[in-house]
Amino acid sequence: DIQMTQSPSSLSASVGDRVTITCQASQDISNYLNWYQQKPGKAPKLLIYDASNLETGVPSRFSGSGSGTDFTFTISSLQPEDIATYYCQQYDNPRALTFGGGTKVEIK
């Protein structure tokens, strides 16, 4: 299986800060990489698909980039409602989908 390594596992930032999360694949996955937000007690929500495509209705402060093995997820200006855990997910092998370990984002 393709392993997805997310970092950091947690972070604390102030409202308005730029937040960056990275996800590294154990092999080349092209742009087959998605990002999800999971708020406490809720189901995950798709934010970005195919590495950089913003899902309809998702605020533009969220963005994604990268290809191959290295990917970045950015919140340009952290808001209180962005407190959540964020996960990357690869689908280069559609029969063995895998998630990163998650990044918990908190307000400082």
Place this chain on the structure above:
Amino acid sequence: EVQLVQSGAEVKKPGESLRISCKGSGYSFTSYWISWVRQMPGKGLEWMGRIDPSDSYTNYSPSFQGHVTISADKSISTAYLQWSSLKASDTAMYYCARHPGELLNWFDPWGQGTLVTVSS
């Protein structure tokens, strides 16, 4: 509105069987695949497997192959996840999620989750 509505929380004993459900509405159920995802208490997301409701073709993660069965009844737009003999380690939240196709594997939307507790 596209929705996936899952069955309610379950409390079971080790060795018992269980089937949980995921009903789709607001879209053509046979035009999208359904995956199941496990989240153990305080842990991350694990993909279990998926089904094409149009023909019930399934793929399983090697980690879950042989431990669970995924099925679907397209006549009632419902997918299922079942166990024949539960273990305490099956205690988790289980989510279903829709994805656009066999090669398009982003999950949107997700069901609200079904909490399964296995305890003697």
